[in-house]
Amino acid sequence: MEVELEEGCMTPRSQIRGAPEVCPPPPRKRPAACNDSCEYAKKRELPKKGFFQPSDLDLIFTIAPRREALC
Template identity: 40%
Template sequence: MSPPEMEKTDKNGDECLTPKSCACRIPKVFKCPPPPKKKSFTGRKLAPPTRGYFQPPDLDTLFSMPPSSRWEACT
């Protein structure tokens, strides 16, 4: 005889079983959908503004660099 804790039945006499009905089963794995496609680039070019581009008179002074009097080599 086997010890009481090793018995297959519990106090009610029911046996512990894995449920096998269709409702208890893990659903089948379906094929994954494809990745999203990139949107096509239309390449629509915007027309230049009708009144022209804004060009302030002192724009060159903001971006110009003063001439350096001496060049040094990196060592």
């Protein structure tokens, strides 16, 4: 069996090594981890005394006055 060697390099042109003619399908979506019917959602309850509301909470979220441009 005799193999002919050609000078230089070339890209393989075989159909086996070529790109597929049809693109593969996209990956499937994973199922949702938890929804409204989830057991965690059923067991969850609101606090009996309500949520914690500190008296100075409004001071944190006050709107600062606009600054005048110095230029």
